[in-house]
Amino acid sequence: MKEIKKDFPVLVNNPDIVYLDSACTSLKPMQVIEAEMEYYKKFGACAGRSSHRLGRETNQRLDECREKVAKFVNAEKDGLIWTRNATEGLNIVANGFDFSKRKKVVTSIVEHHSVLLPLIKLRDQGKIKLDVVGCDKEGNVDFSKIDRETALVVTNSWNNILGTGRKINEIAKLAHDNGALICVDGAQGVPHHKTDFKNLDFLCFSGHKMLAPTGIGALVCKTDHLAKLKPLMTGGGAVKTVELNKVVELPTQERFEAGIQHYAGIFGFASACEYLNKIGMEEVEKHEATLAKAFYEELKSAGAMIYGPDSPQNHSALYSFGFKNAKAHDIALMLDREKIAVRSGFFCAQPAMEVIGAGDGATRVSGYIYNTPEDAKRFGEILKKINVLYS
Amino acid sequence: MVLCIIAFFVFAVMSIFSAKYRPLAKEGLKCVFKTITFRPCDTGLDDRIKARLVSELLKFSPGAAKVLNKHFVIFSWLFVLLTFGSLAYSIYGFYNFYVYGNCDGPDSVNGCVLNDITGDYGRFSEPKDLIVPTNYDGLTEGNPNGTLKIIEFGCFTCPYTKKAEDTVQGLLQEYDGQIYYVFKPFPLPNHNNSFEAARAVLCARDQGKMWEFRKEVFKQQDVCRTDGTLAIKELAQNAQLDMDKFNKCYDNNETDAELGKYVQQGKDAHIYATPTFFVNDKPVVGPKTLDQFRCEIEKKDSLVKEIGCLLGQWWG
Numbered sequence: 001m002k003e004i005k006k007d008f009p010v011l012v013n014n015p016d017i018v019y020l021d022s023a024c025t026s027l028k029p030m031q032v033i034e035a036e037m038e039y040y041k042k043f044g045a046c047a048g049r050s051s052h053r054l055g056r057e058t059n060q061r062l063d064e065c066r067e068k069v070a071k072f073v074n075a076e077k078d079g080l081i082w083t084r085n086a087t088e089g090l091n092i093v094a095n096g097f098d099f100s101k102r103k104k105v106v107t108s109i110v111e112h113h114s115v116l117l118p119l120i121k122l123r124d125q126g127k128i129k130l131d132v133v134g135c136d137k138e139g140n141v142d143f144s145k146i147d148r149e150t151a152l153v154v155t156n157s158w159n160n161i162l163g164t165g166r167k168i169n170e171i172a173k174l175a176h177d178n179g180a181l182i183c184v185d186g187a188q189g190v191p192h193h194k195t196d197f198k199n200l201d202f203l204c205f206s207g208h209k210m211l212a213p214t215g216i217g218a219l220v221c222k223t224d225h226l227a228k229l230k231p232l233m234t235g236g237g238a239v240k241t242v243e244l245n246k247v248v249e250l251p252t253q254e255r256f257e258a259g260i261q262h263y264a265g266i267f268g269f270a271s272a273c274e275y276l277n278k279i280g281m282e283e284v285e286k287h288e289a290t291l292a293k294a295f296y297e298e299l300k301s302a303g304a305m306i307y308g309p310d311s312p313q314n315h316s317a318l319y320s321f322g323f324k325n326a327k328a329h330d331i332a333l334m335l336d337r338e339k340i341a342v343r344s345g346f347f348c349a350q351p352a353m354e355v356i357g358a359g360d361g362a363t364r365v366s367g368y369i370y371n372t373p374e375d376a377k378r379f380g381e382i383l384k385k386i387n388v389l390y391s
Numbered sequence: 392m393v394l395c396i397i398a399f400f401v402f403a404v405m406s407i408f409s410a411k412y413r414p415l416a417k418e419g420l421k422c423v424f425k426t427i428t429f430r431p432c433d434t435g436l437d438d439r440i441k442a443r444l445v446s447e448l449l450k451f452s453p454g455a456a457k458v459l460n461k462h463f464v465i466f467s468w469l470f471v472l473l474t475f476g477s478l479a480y481s482i483y484g485f486y487n488f489y490v491y492g493n494c495d496g497p498d499s500v501n502g503c504v505l506n507d508i509t510g511d512y513g514r515f516s517e518p519k520d521l522i523v524p525t526n527y528d529g530l531t532e533g534n535p536n537g538t539l540k541i542i543e544f545g546c547f548t549c550p551y552t553k554k555a556e557d558t559v560q561g562l563l564q565e566y567d568g569q570i571y572y573v574f575k576p577f578p579l580p581n582h583n584n585s586f587e588a589a590r591a592v593l594c595a596r597d598q599g600k601m602w603e604f605r606k607e608v609f610k611q612q613d614v615c616r617t618d619g620t621l622a623i624k625e626l627a628q629n630a631q632l633d634m635d636k637f638n639k640c641y642d643n644n645e646t647d648a649e650l651g652k653y654v655q656q657g658k659d660a661h662i663y664a665t666p667t668f669f670v671n672d673k674p675v676v677g678p679k680t681l682d683q684f685r686c687e688i689e690k691k692d693s694l695v696k697e698i699g700c701l702l703g704q705w706w707g
């Protein structure tokens with residue numbers, strides 16, 4: 001793991017920067033950047049349309065990419081829809097799901113705006129009944145509200161505010177026992193924790209948070225659910241035949257992929273999965289557990305208040321924190337003066353921030369495979385100095 | 392926040408020289424607009440400035456950084472007010488310099504600046520730089536053996552010399568019998584017709600009517616300055632001088648050699664403003680009040696008086 005930094009040009013070009021904002025977006029290794037360039041340098045054609053050799057080769061390579069990314073979460077390649085990001089996947093599920101029989105959707109307050117906003121919109125349009133389950137101060141959510149009226153449960157597997165995870169298989173079982181389906185926001189889970197799609201119905205995640213380029217993500221569905229899902233938009237490549245008064249959509253996932261796709265991004269996405277597989281997700285988890293512990297200790301000894309559970313156990317290498325009477329933004333800016341990149345604000349999860357007691361925002365530190373305990377130490381050193389301002 | 396007003400000005404000036412600062416200036420302008428319409432500045436510029444200042448200070452003094460961080464709004468208001476205050480004061484100074492030849496304006500105690508003569512541009516002298524003149528020739532009055540000897544270098548078309556005239560009269564009255572007063576004309580080139588006026592006063596002195604004529608000149612100083620010889624001759628008439636004699640003296644520049652001597656003495660003394668007095672060899676620059684002169688003259692009498700004088704100086 002020590003040598004990993006060398007793969008990341010941003011870190012090589014800025015050796016004095018400590019990047020601790022991977023929950024927002026991760027850095028990209030050279031391998032991924034090269035894979036993305038490879039499309040433009042060696043392929044460059046349309047897929048699924050042109051029968052010339054470049055077109056055929058592009059098509060074949062994209063097929064392999066689809067398989068690689070699907071495999072990464074132990075899913076079927078035929079159930080994977082390319083999206084721009086997790087947000088698009090979540091919107092497709094919310095808007096394309098069949099609510100004709102059951103209208104109730106259960107979600108929690110500790111969710112990203114990308115989960116909440118599409119659902120709130122549907123609720124306001126009268127299309128669904130929305131039940132947003134609250135949480136305690138530690139962010140724990142009780143999903144027992146799932147009942148036989150529930151059509152869909154939408155929840156993250158790991159959240160981007162507290163760095164905590166959910167027993168997603170248990171929630172899935174509860175949903176299935178009640179005849180409901182589950183859609184998981186894996187934006188924070190998939191990059192950092194081994195994720196198995198086996199027991200889930202829908203899974204959305206973004207490439208850019210897991211070493212892949214921006215602008216590419218995936219929505220993974222069980223194929224029979226995919227068949228019933230309605231696409232958000234349609235157009236070239238999504239249909240079988242078109243007559244002016246009769247359109248036959250493709251039955252496969254291409255139905256959701258209208259227009260030319262982000263091929264270079266897809267190449268990069270597959271390469272990112274390869275990169276992570278090479279390290280091994282167990283290894284990633286182990287490394288992040290060490291980081292989580294290191295961050296925790298630094299935060300504690302700098303006198304910071306940690307939001308959520310006060311323990312590094314079962315924790316991502318992600319913490320939201322603050323100092324008494326300090327503006328979150330000021331802390332982030334002062335860390336930035338020392339070349340430490342963290343995020344501050346509401347992390348696109350304002351309702352959650354309110355309930356965990358960070359209504360004025362918080363500062364967030366988040367690590368990934370390229371971070372080391374030394375990074376945590378430097379972060380801690382500066383934090384201790386900043387603490388002097390507020391103690 | 393108010394600080395962005397200054398940031399805007401600074402970046403605006405910097406962006407004249409480097410395009411790098413233009414986005415910052417734009418951000419500053421946006422922020423200024425928000426601030427003056429009482430809305431929070433949402434460009435983040437103010438927060439970045441704060442973080443930068445506090446972080447830098449933190450390296451040197453955590454305690455000071457803590458105070459700055461806590462009361463940043465107050466400090467920035469102070470800073471902005473001071474900046475604008477000093478800016479306004481500087482503009483006022485430039486205006487005065489342009490109009491009165493003196494940064495402090497017409498009520499200045501510093502007198503008319505004559506860098507034109509000494510060539511001391513940019514170097515404003517202080518009384519301690521002055522060298523006491525060694526002789527008492529000039530336009531004299533009083534008792535040559537008196538204990539109080541006052542020399543004045545003055546310019547007849549300088550508003551400050553005019554302002555000091557009442558004080559001079561007061562001194563002559565109050566210290567009658569003890570005072571020996573010597574006036575050395577020191578015409579400043581930056582005042583129109585200053586040489587003409589000085590020449591004329593010397594001519595009047597030759598007729599024994601120095602004080603009468605001098606009074607007229609100060610009274611009509613503005614006209615003297617603008618109309619020169621024409622006005623001066625009219626004043627000579629008003630002062631009932633023998634005009635034939637006066638014209639001869641004045642038109643032939645008969646007193647110029649004498650005047651040149653005084654000017655040289657002034658330069659030797661490093662005079663940098665008029666009026667400059669030497670009160671028993673102690674330099675006093677500017678049109679001080681009679682009270683202030685009394686202090687200079689008598690303060691050594693008692694401690695109470697000395698403290699009174701100090702307070703008076705501080706106040707006035």
Ligand SMILES: Cc1ncc(COP(=O)(O)O)c(C=O)c1O
Binds near residue numbers: 023114115159160185
């Ligand atoms: C938990 C969670 N869900 C969803 C998203 C949305 O991801 P994206 O912006 O890539 O669509 C994020 C991104 O911050 C997230 O952290």
